[in-house]
Amino acid sequence: QKEVEQNSGPLSVPEGAIASLNCTYSDRGSQSFFWYRQYSGKSPELIMFIYSNGDKEDGRFTAQLNKASQYVSLLIRDSQPSDSATYLCAVLLGYSTLTFGKGTMLLVSP
Amino acid sequence: EAQVTQNPRYLITVTGKKLTVTCSQNMNHEYMSWYRQDPGLGLRQIYYSMNVEVTDKGDVPEGYKVSRKEKRNFPLILESPSPNQTSLYFCASRITGANTEAFFGQGTRLTVV
Numbered sequence: 169q170k171e172v173e174q175n176s177g178p179l180s181v182p183e184g185a186i187a188s189l190n191c192t193y194s195d196r197g198s199q200s201f202f203w204y205r206q207y208s209g210k211s212p213e214l215i216m217f218i219y220s221n222g223d224k225e226d227g228r229f230t231a232q233l234n235k236a237s238q239y240v241s242l243l244i245r246d247s248q249p250s251d252s253a254t255y256l257c258a259v260l261l262g263y264s265t266l267t268f269g270k271g272t273m274l275l276v277s278p
Numbered sequence: 279e280a281q282v283t284q285n286p287r288y289l290i291t292v293t294g295k296k297l298t299v300t301c302s303q304n305m306n307h308e309y310m311s312w313y314r315q316d317p318g319l320g321l322r323q324i325y326y327s328m329n330v331e332v333t334d335k336g337d338v339p340e341g342y343k344v345s346r347k348e349k350r351n352f353p354l355i356l357e358s359p360s361p362n363q364t365s366l367y368f369c370a371s372r373i374t375g376a377n378t379e380a381f382f383g384q385g386t387r388l389t390v391v
Binding site for chain 2: 176199202209212214217258270
């Protein structure tokens with residue numbers, strides 16, 4: 169069974185701090201890894217994806233992938249109150265199905 | 279504008295009354311899927327389609343049907359809705375491939391009483 173695990177949170181950080189969101193997955197054949205942000209009642213929107221071991225940076229966001237440990241993370245630098253949302257980790261196995269974790273709620277306090 | 283459009287956005291219906299939620303995308307994507315999202319359970323895939331006339335069950339297909347007669351449309355059909363199908367539903371589409379983004383519709387909040 170494909171599983172994607174995330175801590176449900178909430179993860180609370182003060183404005184300006186670094187938020188660290190973590191995700192583990194069970195299927196070693198997983199190829200690509202996605203981070204989505206979802207505001208309450210809204211549709212998920214892609215932040216970034218990663219498929220190679222190591223770090224990938226995009227603005228204030230850094231995704232980290234460690235396939236040996238089956239672990240992917242998202243770092244948000246200089247967190248802003250507008251970053252408060254639920255962050256969904258998604259894993260692609262093969263070329264079709266995205267499996268989502270249950271999400272981590274992030275709260276950034278001013 | 280590239281988008282996935284779902285209709286209706288909100289729907290309240292009664293148990294047993296057949297309904298269809300439409301989904302249309304204008305990006306010529308091969309792959310389309312339906313998810314339901316429930317508190318504490320996250321996004322769970324209902325059905326997916328890899329191309330026209332090709333559909334397959336996801337993780338929670340019971341009580342749902344889909345069809346893919348055209349590439350752009352992927353309707354979700356509830357033949358006999360029940361209260362446990364009250365949920366937030368999302369349609370998504372993407373190009374079939376390893377590193378391609380899934381685009382989501384705006385969501386349909388369904389309540390079955």
